[in-house]
Amino acid sequence: MALVLTEEQQMLRDAARGFLDEKAPVSALRKLRDTNDETGFSRDLWKEMAEMGWAGILVGEDYGGADFGFVGAGVLAEEMGRTLTASPFLSTSILAATALQKLGGDAQRQEHLPKISAGEAVFALAVDETRKHGPQKTAMKAEKHGNGFKLSGDKTFVADGQVADNIIVAARTAGAPGDAEGITLFLVDAAAKGVARERTVMVDSRGAARLKFDGVEATGDDVLGEVDGGLVALEGVLNAGRAGLAAEMSGAAQAAFTMTMDYLKERKQFGTEIGAFQALQHRAAHLYSEIELMKSVTLKALQDLDEHYGMAGIICSLAKAKAGEVAKLASQEAVQMYGGIGMTDEFDIGFYMKRIRVAQEMFGDAAFHADRLAAMRGY
Amino acid sequence: MSDLEIFRKNTRAWLEDNCPTEMRDGAGGEDNICWGGRNWQFQSEAQKTWLERMAEKGWTVPAWPKEYGGGGLSKEEVKILKGEMRDMKARSPLESFGIWMLGPALLKYGTHEQKLHFLPAITRGEIRWCQGYSEPNAGSDLASLQCKCEDKGDHWLVNGQKVWTSYADEADWIFCLVRTDPKVTKHNGISFLLIDMAAEGVSTKPIKLISGKSPFCETFFDDVKVPKEHAPGIGSIVGDLNRGWDVAKYLLTHEREMISAGGGGLFGGRGMGEIAASEIGLEDGRLADPMLRGKIAQAEIDGWAFLLTLERMKDEAKAGQGVGANSSMLKYYGTEFNKRRFELLMDSGGSEALEWEGERTQDGKLARSWLRTKANSIEGGTSEVQLNIIAKRILQLPGA
Numbered sequence: 001m002a003l004v005l006t007e008e009q010q011m012l013r014d015a016a017r018g019f020l021d022e023k024a025p026v027s028a029l030r031k032l033r034d035t036n037d038e039t040g041f042s043r044d045l046w047k048e049m050a051e052m053g054w055a056g057i058l059v060g061e062d063y064g065g066a067d068f069g070f071v072g073a074g075v076l077a078e079e080m081g082r083t084l085t086a087s088p089f090l091s092t093s094i095l096a097a098t099a100l101q102k103l104g105g106d107a108q109r110q111e112h113l114p115k116i117s118a119g120e121a122v123f124a125l126a127v128d129e130t131r132k133h134g135p136q137k138t139a140m141k142a143e144k145h146g147n148g149f150k151l152s153g154d155k156t157f158v159a160d161g162q163v164a165d166n167i168i169v170a171a172r173t174a175g176a177p178g179d180a181e182g183i184t185l186f187l188v189d190a191a192a193k194g195v196a197r198e199r200t201v202m203v204d205s206r207g208a209a210r211l212k213f214d215g216v217e218a219t220g221d222d223v224l225g226e227v228d229g230g231l232v233a234l235e236g237v238l239n240a241g242r243a244g245l246a247a248e249m250s251g252a253a254q255a256a257f258t259m260t261m262d263y264l265k266e267r268k269q270f271g272t273e274i275g276a277f278q279a280l281q282h283r284a285a286h287l288y289s290e291i292e293l294m295k296s297v298t299l300k301a302l303q304d305l306d307e308h309y310g311m312a313g314i315i316c317s318l319a320k321a322k323a324g325e326v327a328k329l330a331s332q333e334a335v336q337m338y339g340g341i342g343m344t345d346e347f348d349i350g351f352y353m354k355r356i357r358v359a360q361e362m363f364g365d366a367a368f369h370a371d372r373l374a375a376m377r378g379y
Numbered sequence: 380m381s382d383l384e385i386f387r388k389n390t391r392a393w394l395e396d397n398c399p400t401e402m403r404d405g406a407g408g409e410d411n412i413c414w415g416g417r418n419w420q421f422q423s424e425a426q427k428t429w430l431e432r433m434a435e436k437g438w439t440v441p442a443w444p445k446e447y448g449g450g451g452l453s454k455e456e457v458k459i460l461k462g463e464m465r466d467m468k469a470r471s472p473l474e475s476f477g478i479w480m481l482g483p484a485l486l487k488y489g490t491h492e493q494k495l496h497f498l499p500a501i502t503r504g505e506i507r508w509c510q511g512y513s514e515p516n517a518g519s520d521l522a523s524l525q526c527k528c529e530d531k532g533d534h535w536l537v538n539g540q541k542v543w544t545s546y547a548d549e550a551d552w553i554f555c556l557v558r559t560d561p562k563v564t565k566h567n568g569i570s571f572l573l574i575d576m577a578a579e580g581v582s583t584k585p586i587k588l589i590s591g592k593s594p595f596c597e598t599f600f601d602d603v604k605v606p607k608e609h610a611p612g613i614g615s616i617v618g619d620l621n622r623g624w625d626v627a628k629y630l631l632t633h634e635r636e637m638i639s640a641g642g643g644g645l646f647g648g649r650g651m652g653e654i655a656a657s658e659i660g661l662e663d664g665r666l667a668d669p670m671l672r673g674k675i676a677q678a679e680i681d682g683w684a685f686l687l688t689l690e691r692m693k694d695e696a697k698a699g700q701g702v703g704a705n706s707s708m709l710k711y712y713g714t715e716f717n718k719r720r721f722e723l724l725m726d727s728g729g730s731e732a733l734e735w736e737g738e739r740t741q742d743g744k745l746a747r748s749w750l751r752t753k754a755n756s757i758e759g760g761t762s763e764v765q766l767n768i769i770a771k772r773i774l775q776l777p778g779a
Binding site: 264275292293321322366371373378 | 665666673675679681691705711769774775777778
């Protein structure tokens with residue numbers, strides 16, 4: 001498959017760019033922050049996105065989705081990255097939709113996927129329990145209780161967990177923290193007894209939460225996939241999220257880079273545009289090269305998720321690691337080249353630096369993924 | 380069966396019948412290359428036979444037109460031929476600067492007569508060419524070159540010096556940038572001249588490099604008379620007089636593309652992690668040196684991303700998208716990456732990688748290759764020059 005967007009995908013990108021520039025520029029995120037918005041995104045905007053088919057971009061047509069594949073989802077994530085648009089796209093339309101499509105039974109799909117497509121339900125995926133990503137470290141317990149389970153434990157860094165209607169949570173039905181086996185995914189109603197959530201105000205002004213599960217009851221019907229399904233099932237879903245985050249960071253990095261290049265062409269010091277200085281030109285040219293590499297590996301990861309979902313682990317790690325490093329570099333160079341103005345809250349570039357910091361940490365930073373890649377490659 | 384499938388079948392059959400067994404060992408490396416030329420000593424009878432048979436088919440340069448000694452194959456057919464040769468581990472029958480550099484320049488800027496005269500001899504490996512670009516005072520600032528070329532009626536008189544001329548001491552002819560008009564601005568007085576190395580007044584002197592090898596020479600021109608026409612109707616200048624810079628620029632872009640495409644070959648065979656694991660060993664299934672493991676993993680990520688970028692740029696070009704100056708980006712990143720890769724190979728090789736002589740290390744093969752990579756980011760335009768080009772042509776930054 002050629003490593004370029006198809007015409008259909010390009011049309012989706014152009015439409016998304018036009019829509020987001022108008023309806024959800026960085027100023028929209030700034031407003032959410034400045035008004036201490038409880039939801040963390042605009043529900044009206046999310047509804048509009050759903051009407052355009054974005055919420056159900058990965059959902060099959062039988063369930064009211066657009067069935068546009070991971071490349072399509074990545075195109076949207078990238079565009080939302082450009083404008084730093086806050087929405088439950090990652091948590092609901094990528095993570096939950098993938099989990100339900102790939103692991104859900106008929107009844108679960110029937111119940112939840114149409115609501116996702118319609119933008120009526122927000123989902124959250126709760127995996128991490130410690131400050132660094134590590135699905136294998138899952139300690140949260142799911143103990144047998146009658147015919148069902150009782151879930152107890154804490155989760156952290158749960159995107160959109162503060163408002164999710166449903167939570168997909170990883171818990172241990174067997175084994176000990178560190179074991180690859182014995183992990184099971186549960187689909188839990190966020191309003192269920194025993195679920196407590198604390199909104200965590202994060203550096204990127206997007207919604208996230210810490211969740212506490214205290215003897216939350218779940219039945220066999222709430223199991224997503226197989227009991228003791230292990231890491232394999234969860235990793236598939238996480239890979240989709242990692243590629244989505246890579247695409248989002250790619251968009252954010254490109255936007256920050258474009259802004260920076262514009263600034264280099266207009267800001268004058270020592271009687272000339274600062275972009276005429278070779279010290280800055282070489283850094284800009286190096287960053288350009290890195291961004292091109294990031295774009296290639298991100299697109300490849302999305303294509304591989306579409307074509308060989310079960311085999312996409314390495315390439316998704318590659319994309320997440322590369323995009324995390326390059327996007328960080330792009331935001332750091334942006335602030336440095338903007339100088340003092342880059343440090344001001346009034347100016348948008350700081351929002352890019354903050355979101356990129358969060359996105360590169362989520363579901364594994366560059367070191368996590370480099371190590372994962374080395375392990376998969378036998379060293 | 381489609382035409383291409385038939386072509387594949389026939390190609391495979393022909394290669395099976397004609398590629399000598401000794402030429403199917405997949406041997407690469409500079410020592411096994413057949414360069415051709417007047418003074419070429421074939422390393423074996425098989426090497427000679429292989430060249431003759433492939434040249435007969437026009438397959439030493441399969442994409443060139445048939446009338447100039449090429450194979451006249453389409454891009455798809457070339458790809459099939461290369462793929463079949465790879466599967467068979469067939470060596471390349473002929474490599475040369477004539478194929479890589481002069482040929483493309485002649486095909487674009489030469490007259491029909493020049494092409495008919497020079498190209499077939501290249502495809503048959505009869506004439507070995509070298510490239511005379513850099514001078515002692517014209518490196519990155521190539522256009523400031525001073526090698527003097529005066530009009531003496533029926534001939535040009537050349538005086539000056541070139542440096543970093545690859546294999547000049549073994550080459551038959553040189554394609555050369557010379558100054559034909561010293562009065563105009565520096566880019567506008569340069570011409571692209573073809574000189575017979577056997578001409579009186581041409582001399583060469585090999586330069587010994589840090590790798591201990593001497594692939595480059597200094598080349599001196601001392602009152603060298605170059606006929607205006609090498610044969611009736613065959614001009615010695617390619618392109619227009621004083622417009623040699625256009626040809627040079629075209630070739631430099633071509634060279635960069637080739638160097639960066641060569642990056643793809645770097646990943647053939649074993650990966651860095653695998654090599655390090657076999658040299659240093661594993662502990663609990665992981666490379667025993669955790670710091671090196673991290674560095675290698677990060678380098679593999681970048682190397683992989685670079686390869687995918689080569690692929691994407693090719694696909695974009697096919698789809699009519701993309702940016703021309705990206706060859707500078709690929710040259711910059713690919714060569715810097717290759718240096719980094721060899722540093723890591725030296726790290727994992729440890730003290731054994733430092734042996735310079737002796738059979739165990741094939742006379743310090745890795746150490747010498749490591750040193751050779753340091754030139755990657757200098758030759759064909761330094762990394763800094765590539766960054767300048769990216770800043771100017773792609774990012775359109777001011778004053779660049």
